Amino acid sequence: MKKTGFLAIVGRPNVGKSTLLNALLGEKISIVSKKPQTTRNRITGILTRGENQFVFLDTPGMHKPKTSLGAYMVKAINGAVADVDGAILVADADREPGDIEKRLLEKLKSLDLPVILALNKTDLSSPAHIARSIAAYSGLTEFAAVAPMAALKNDGVDILLAEAEKLLPEGEWIFPEDELTDQPERQIASEVIREKILRTCDDEIPHGCAVVIEEFSEGRDLLKIRAEIYCERQSHKRILIGKNGSNLKTIGTYAREDLEKFFGVKIYLDLWVRVRENWRDKPAAVVDFGYRPKDD
Ligand SMILES: Nc1nc2c(ncn2[C@@H]2O[C@H](COP(=O)(O)OP(=O)(O)OP(=O)(O)O)[C@@H](O)[C@H]2O)c(=O)[nH]1
Ligand SMILES: [Mg+2]
Structure with missing residues (x-):
């Protein structure tokens, strides 16, 4: 039985959302930099594997917009989460949830979306800090899964993908199986x-x-x-x-x-x-x- 689902990748700027998308696809389709607010658009990444087609939507980092461009970026996030089957909240494994994460979680909850928490950059953290973050996040909501990982090192990405698979509804594929993105x-x-x-x-x-x-x-x-x-x-x-x-x-x-x-x-x-x-x-x-x- 074929499965197809849309999953939005959300989080504050610079946490590694685009790095994660590229790691999931094994190809670089979303640009990455050390500076926050790198991604400005919703970027679609398509992964077809076995019977499953994942359509990941990378989004700009959530922030308080100060310009027309910023307002467009936040709109792109809201547009991406409006019609998906689930969300991947990417956050820094070393940091406890802040206002941005809390607000994003509230928004996802109001949409009734299952959320996987991807605690990224574990290579820069310690087991004690990761455990502290997991505890703090778990107090906020019930996650479909919690996946500590280091997207840059491709560490833990397979576990995240296995969890993401559980969120895919049954349905025909939408894209040809060799398509990577719908970006022109x-x-x-x-x-x-x-x-x-x-x-x-x-x-x-x-x-x-x-x-x-x-x-x-x-x-x-x-x-x-x-x-x-x-x-x-x-x-x-x-x-x-x-x-x-x-x-x-x-x-x-x-x-x-x-x-x-x-x-x-x-x-x-x-x-x-x-x-x-x-x-x-x-x-x-x-x-x-x-x-x-x-x-x-
Ligand atoms: N050490 C380490 N660095 C990472 C990891 N994942 C991403 N990075 C780095 O974090 C920086 C930001 O990565 P991006 O993927 O551009 O982050 P983003 O969340 O898409 O950022 P915006 O598009 O600005 O919202 C880059 O310098 C990445 O190389 C990781 O697992 N470990
Ligand atoms: Mg990005």
């Missing part, structure tokens, strides 16, 4: 470039960047991608480009390597930097840059 190729390209910006620039700059793919044309053995990186200030543009274009070149080199791996073809990557002042506060610009509410 342009979005994947723009996300990979954004990841390299997050990894090469400090603090506020990457959070104020959006990447728009202006050209995506497939030649016989070459894929041409032209992307515009929008930042919020002239001074940010200078830093993004770097001395003699050195920083932009680094971003381009790393992005091209990843994109060639993902698409399996040679890539010509052309990057441009532009300024759109304070775009994160402007609802129209947020939409322009691809952050459009999904109606499903």
